[in-house]
Amino acid sequence: MARHTTFRFCLDPTVEQKVALARHAGAARFAYNQCLRLHLDAREHHRALIRRCAGADAVDQARDGVPWSRFSLINAYNSWKRSEAAGRRFLVTGDGVVEVEVTGLAWRGEVSAQVFEEAAVDLSRGLAAWTASRSGKRKGRPIGHPRFKRKSHTAGSFRMRNKTTGASASIQVGTGDHLRSVSLPRLGSIQVREDTRRLRRMIATGRARTLQATITRGVRRWWVTVTVETADLHPVVQHPTRAVDDTTGWVGVDRGLHDLVVAGTRDGTETLRVQAPKVLVAGLRQQRRLARAVSRKKRGSTNRRKAAARVARHHSRVQDTLQHYLHQVSNQLVKNHDRLVLEDLNITGIMSNRRLARAVGDAAWGELARQITYKQAWRNGQVMVADRWFPSSKTCSSCGTLRKDLTLKDRTYTCGTCGLVLDRDLNAAANLAAWAEGHTRAVQNGAASGGARDGDRQAAGPVINACRRDGTGPHTRVGETSPDDAGTPIQTALQRPEPEDAREGRCP
Numbered sequence: 269m270a271r272h273t274t275f276r277f278c279l280d281p282t283v284e285q286k287v288a289l290a291r292h293a294g295a296a297r298f299a300y301n302q303c304l305r306l307h308l309d310a311r312e313h314h315r316a317l318i319r320r321c322a323g324a325d326a327v328d329q330a331r332d333g334v335p336w337s338r339f340s341l342i343n344a345y346n347s348w349k350r351s352e353a354a355g356r357r358f359l360v361t362g363d364g365v366v367e368v369e370v371t372g373l374a375w376r377g378e379v380s381a382q383v384f385e386e387a388a389v390d391l392s393r394g395l396a397a398w399t400a401s402r403s404g405k406r407k408g409r410p411i412g413h414p415r416f417k418r419k420s421h422t423a424g425s426f427r428m429r430n431k432t433t434g435a436s437a438s439i440q441v442g443t444g445d446h447l448r449s450v451s452l453p454r455l456g457s458i459q460v461r462e463d464t465r466r467l468r469r470m471i472a473t474g475r476a477r478t479l480q481a482t483i484t485r486g487v488r489r490w491w492v493t494v495t496v497e498t499a500d501l502h503p504v505v506q507h508p509t510r511a512v513d514d515t516t517g518w519v520g521v522d523r524g525l526h527d528l529v530v531a532g533t534r535d536g537t538e539t540l541r542v543q544a545p546k547v548l549v550a551g552l553r554q555q556r557r558l559a560r561a562v563s564r565k566k567r568g569s570t571n572r573r574k575a576a577a578r579v580a581r582h583h584s585r586v587q588d589t590l591q592h593y594l595h596q597v598s599n600q601l602v603k604n605h606d607r608l609v610l611e612d613l614n615i616t617g618i619m620s621n622r623r624l625a626r627a628v629g630d631a632a633w634g635e636l637a638r639q640i641t642y643k644q645a646w647r648n649g650q651v652m653v654a655d656r657w658f659p660s661s662k663t664c665s666s667c668g669t670l671r672k673d674l675t676l677k678d679r680t681y682t683c684g685t686c687g688l689v690l691d692r693d694l695n696a697a698a699n700l701a702a703w704a705e706g707h708t709r710a711v712q713n714g715a716a717s718g719g720a721r722d723g724d725r726q727a728a729g730p731v732i733n734a735c736r737r738d739g740t741g742p743h744t745r746v747g748e749t750s751p752d753d754a755g756t757p758i759q760t761a762l763q764r765p766e767p768e769d770a771r772e773g774r775c776p
């Protein structure tokens with residue numbers, strides 16, 4: 269068993285359970301902040317010591333005694349929570365003598381201790397990411413130092429591990445009378461809204477092993493995400509392995525101007541065309557209206573808070589619907605095609621774009637690419653990412669002529685050389701498929717002739733996986749099959765100046 273996957277359910281807690289959930293989320297935030305405080309204090313203390321005896325250059329070496337790892341952070345927190353610093357009580361005896369009683373953290377018994385431990389683990393991960401980013405060992409965008417978490421009524425989460433298996437497992441799904449429920453240590457059985465049958469069956473038949481549960485507070489609801497380790501997908505639903513010299517079968521996936529996704533083969537056959545969901549199109553208009561309502565309200569007023577809550581609720585509703593929709597689209601793509609080519613997107617560059625529709629559409633596209641990548645890995649399929657300066661829209665998919673005068677208004681691509689008339693987005697998808705075929709051939713030729721690259725300029729880049737592309741950093745989430753595991757060679761975006769026709773205005 270190697271595949272990690274998650275099942276997400278919407279919780280339906282009672283009033284008492286809501287209080288307990290909020291208490292656990294608060295405890296996780298508290299423990300994270302306290303661990304960070306302990307860490308920073310220890311660092312400062314050691315820095316002062318070193319400065320006194322060895323000079324400033326040795327400051328960075330002063331790591332002994334400062335909690336960095338998960339175990340040292342857990343230990344530091346555990347000894348702190350029992351100490352006088354965490355809580356004490358003054359007792360006045362009958363004859364007027366004041367005694368100090370060390371109580372430690374008074375409320376620590378009210379929440380599961382696992383919450384504290386997992387918060388310490390989170391901090392150690394944050395510190396490790398920051399260190400690796402600073403020393404250049406970690407690629408992608410720079411990672412900042414962990415910061416203190418704020419109190420929030422609309423965010424927060426905590427994590428619990430599953431310690432044993434079978435009937436005595438600490439995290440159980442659908443026990444007792446309530447099949448739609450999740451049992452968590454200390455919190456007991458909490459009802460969920462969705463059907464849990466699929467996960468229950470997988471656990472009962474030994475096809476899945478529960479690893480952990482993450483409980484998240486959303487804007488509107490509480491969610492539980494159960495991470496499980498499962499067996500590989502059944503060979504029947506996996507794509508057959510292609511022959512080594514097979515370069516065909518690529519399907520290009522392009523973002524249309526009006527449609528979210530247009531997929532097509534090399535010869536211009538359309539295999540899938542999906543429109544952007546209505547919730548996205550109509551939701552943007554509503555979001556703008558709600559955001560204007562916020563800006564009209566007086567700062568710090570109750571009405572402003574209410575209006576801001578309305579925006580947040582609307583946003584979370586759109587996001588939930590969109591996420592569901594993207595899963596459907598990505599499933600459709602990976603089920604029907606074993607080789608997919610996506611267009612690369614410079615996500616960090618996009619996020620600075622001020623146009624809301626574009627930003628949301630690009631975020632959706634990034635999420636779709638992430639889903640396609642891991643789902644294709646599960647199905648033994650391949651994903652390739654084309655360079656973002658590859659002029660997929662302006663090239664003729666039939667004869668390869670580059671039309672520089674193509675504007676955004678042109679819905680149809682008409683070639684003056686060979687007379688091709690094709691839908692603009694489909695032409696781009698066909699180009700992507702053709703590019704992937706050429707790239708596969710170039711890589712094979714390169715392997716055969718010891719590195720010579722067949723004159724294909726696209727094939728010159730380093731081969732990395734899709735999730736680590738330029739400027740995005742590792743996007744593989746905890747518990748997901750990393751694209752590394754799939755072994756699919758994927759082209760990266762190169763550090764080259766962009767030609768003016770590479771980035772076009774595109775909206776979902």
Ligand SMILES: [Zn+2]
Pocket residue numbers: 664665666667668669683684685686687688
């Ligand atoms: Zn042509």
